[in-house]
Amino acid sequence: MRVHMVQASPQTRERRGNRLPPTRVQTGRAITPARAKRGPSPIRVFFLGVLAALVAVVVAGLILGVLISRQAERNEAGPADAIVVLGAAQWNGTPSPVLQARLDHAYDLWAAKYAPAIIVTGGTGDGDKYSESAVARQYLIGRGVPDSALLMEQQGRTSYESMVGASDLMRQHGWRRALLVSDPFHMLRLKRMADDLGLRGLTSPTRTSPIVSGSETEWFYTLREIATLAYYLVARQ
Numbered sequence: 261m262r263v264h265m266v267q268a269s270p271q272t273r274e275r276r277g278n279r280l281p282p283t284r285v286q287t288g289r290a291i292t293p294a295r296a297k298r299g300p301s302p303i304r305v306f307f308l309g310v311l312a313a314l315v316a317v318v319v320a321g322l323i324l325g326v327l328i329s330r331q332a333e334r335n336e337a338g339p340a341d342a343i344v345v346l347g348a349a350q351w352n353g354t355p356s357p358v359l360q361a362r363l364d365h366a367y368d369l370w371a372a373k374y375a376p377a378i379i380v381t382g383g384t385g386d387g388d389k390y391s392e393s394a395v396a397r398q399y400l401i402g403r404g405v406p407d408s409a410l411l412m413e414q415q416g417r418t419s420y421e422s423m424v425g426a427s428d429l430m431r432q433h434g435w436r437r438a439l440l441v442s443d444p445f446h447m448l449r450l451k452r453m454a455d456d457l458g459l460r461g462l463t464s465p466t467r468t469s470p471i472v473s474g475s476e477t478e479w480f481y482t483l484r485e486i487a488t489l490a491y492y493l494v495a496r497q
Contacts, residue, residue: 324486331451332444337464340375341435342411344426346419346442346450347382347392355399357470358443363396365466366441367403375439378405379429381413381422419446420453420497427457436460443469445482449489456496 300308345366348359355363366378378400382392393412400410411429416422430438437460440450444465454461471477 320490321486324489325482328445328448328482328485328489331448331463332465334447335464336462337369337374337439338462340437340439340462341433342377342379342430342437343369343375343439343441344379344423345381345396346422346440346446347380347396347416349385350382350388350390350392350395353390353395353398355395359392359396360399361466361469362441362443363399363403364468365464367400367405369439369441369464370405370409377409377411377433377435379411379413379426379438381416381426383415383417383421385417418497419449420492423450423453423457427454427459430459437462439464441466443471443481444473445471445478445485449485449492452489452492 343366345362348362349356350359363380369375370378380393380396380400382396384391391412391414393414397407397410397412401407413422413425413429416425426438430436436458438454439462440447440454441464442450444467447463447465451461451463471481
């Protein structure tokens with residue numbers, strides 16, 4: 261019995277060669293499109309922002325603290341047109357120990373002829389009868405400073421207001437170089453204020469203040485000074 265072989269024509273072979281292979285049937289879980297990658301949640305972004313802000317505040321505070329400490333260690337006493345004493349509390353007409361320490365240092369500088377005049381600053385506090393500057397003036401007169409060598413700034417309720425008043429007095433006399441007297445932690449801010457007000461500020465901190473170096477009280481005032489200086493650098497007041 262003969263078997264006849266049927267040979268496909270070239271056209272048939274070409275059609276078969278172009279035919280796509282049969283699609284396999286997938287079993288089990290259906291194929292789904294890949295999910296888009298999600299970004300961080302708003303809450304996470306918020307807390308990361310808060311953390312970054314806190315870190316920035318801490319770093320800035322540390323830098324200011326170092327700068328305050330470095331300036332506190334310096335005594336830039338030199339020839340000046342006037343000695344400017346920053347006010348502090350007075351007790352019913354008597355200088356507080358802090359104010360007295362500043363005035364005694366100012367007197368020593370004046371007696372050493374660093375400047376011919378002393379500007380005392382500070383207004384009247386709530387409930388007080390006397391201004392800080394009036395009490396300071398009387399104290400220095402009692403120590404032998406002539407009235408002609410004393411000028412008073414009586415309106416300042418803050419360090420900046422006192423420095424503004426002192427700079428106005430200096431300009432009226434054609435003076436520019438100010439020898440600044442206060443507690444050590446206060447020096448950097450006063451120097452910056454003097455520069456901003458057009459004065460040449462030289463710092464000479466008192467070393468006899470009851471706010472003893474290294475004490476808890478000094479740490480408190482230094483921390484407060486960091487915050488106050490930061491505010492001044494932003495607000496300029």
